[in-house]
Amino acid sequence: MGVTLLATFMALGVARAQSNADRPYPSRPITIVVPHAPGGSVDGLARVFAMKLGEELKQSVIVDNRPGASGLVGAGIVARSAPDGYTLYINASIHNINPMLYRKTIKFDAVKDFTAVSMLAQGALIFSVNPQVPAKSARELASAVKANPKQYNFATSGNGSAGHLAMSQYMYDSGIADLQVPIALYKGGGPALADLMGGQARAMMDPMLSSLPSVKAGKLRAIAVTGRTRSPLLPDVPTMQEAGYKDFEFYSWYGLWAPAKLPNEIGKTLDAASARIMAAPDLKARLAGLGFESAYKNGGDFEKYIDSETKRYRTIIDRAHITAD
Numbered sequence: 001m002g003v004t005l006l007a008t009f010m011a012l013g014v015a016r017a018q019s020n021a022d023r024p025y026p027s028r029p030i031t032i033v034v035p036h037a038p039g040g041s042v043d044g045l046a047r048v049f050a051m052k053l054g055e056e057l058k059q060s061v062i063v064d065n066r067p068g069a070s071g072l073v074g075a076g077i078v079a080r081s082a083p084d085g086y087t088l089y090i091n092a093s094i095h096n097i098n099p100m101l102y103r104k105t106i107k108f109d110a111v112k113d114f115t116a117v118s119m120l121a122q123g124a125l126i127f128s129v130n131p132q133v134p135a136k137s138a139r140e141l142a143s144a145v146k147a148n149p150k151q152y153n154f155a156t157s158g159n160g161s162a163g164h165l166a167m168s169q170y171m172y173d174s175g176i177a178d179l180q181v182p183i184a185l186y187k188g189g190g191p192a193l194a195d196l197m198g199g200q201a202r203a204m205m206d207p208m209l210s211s212l213p214s215v216k217a218g219k220l221r222a223i224a225v226t227g228r229t230r231s232p233l234l235p236d237v238p239t240m241q242e243a244g245y246k247d248f249e250f251y252s253w254y255g256l257w258a259p260a261k262l263p264n265e266i267g268k269t270l271d272a273a274s275a276r277i278m279a280a281p282d283l284k285a286r287l288a289g290l291g292f293e294s295a296y297k298n299g300g301d302f303e304k305y306i307d308s309e310t311k312r313y314r315t316i317i318d319r320a321h322i323t324a325d
Contacts, residue, residue, distance in 0.1 A: 035074025100317050160317075172316075
């Protein structure tokens, strides 16, 4: 009798597992890992996207913040997860920058251990200064630094962040890279902005989501934005190109990944949902209010974009001798 009951339970278990496997994706809640603390630009975008993805797929989508080590903790969790579509990952361009900085310590391959599902959005950075800084433009700031470099230092939200690389590019283009002006590396945009507003730092490039409120409140002065065109949120602030830096265009971009070897059909389902979400007028309007713009690319195009951006970042990193190991 015991053997019969055991066989029956085993058969039921197999049947239940087979039934779950046959159910269309998604048949249970999805988790999106965000490798940063709540409140930043990545977290802000992820929460908007997660709500819309849940509506598209008719399933719960949970945002799981796993901060630590410049995003390496959360990325490592995703790299080790099953490629079943139930663990996803949203991060900024720093995902592909980290391997160039943590060459000795990184435990995963940012390309081979992930499936690039879709590029979602991008956002220009605000180049802002403490109000006590007399410079009113990027050119004036460079001149002031050249005249008195010891009175200036810059802040950034983290080693290898978009703001860090953009500031390094600005210093090179302005001819001040060799003046040994410090770039302070903070653990997040909040502490960096606090010191910038307090006068401990003089200038910073940072995503609009985190910097714009301080600019609007008059606690910081925006001298430029790094996008191709002016931001509707700061229509009177020139682009870096208008300020005389003709090739300067820099964004923090954001994408959706899954673990490597994601089944093709699940990838297609997620990508199609991403395309619909990022094309929706209400979503575009909401992103615009946060300083983002929809910049959807399918998985193949996203991979090509990652490759081209990584090459550009490598040039900046090597030229500025940026490292974390």
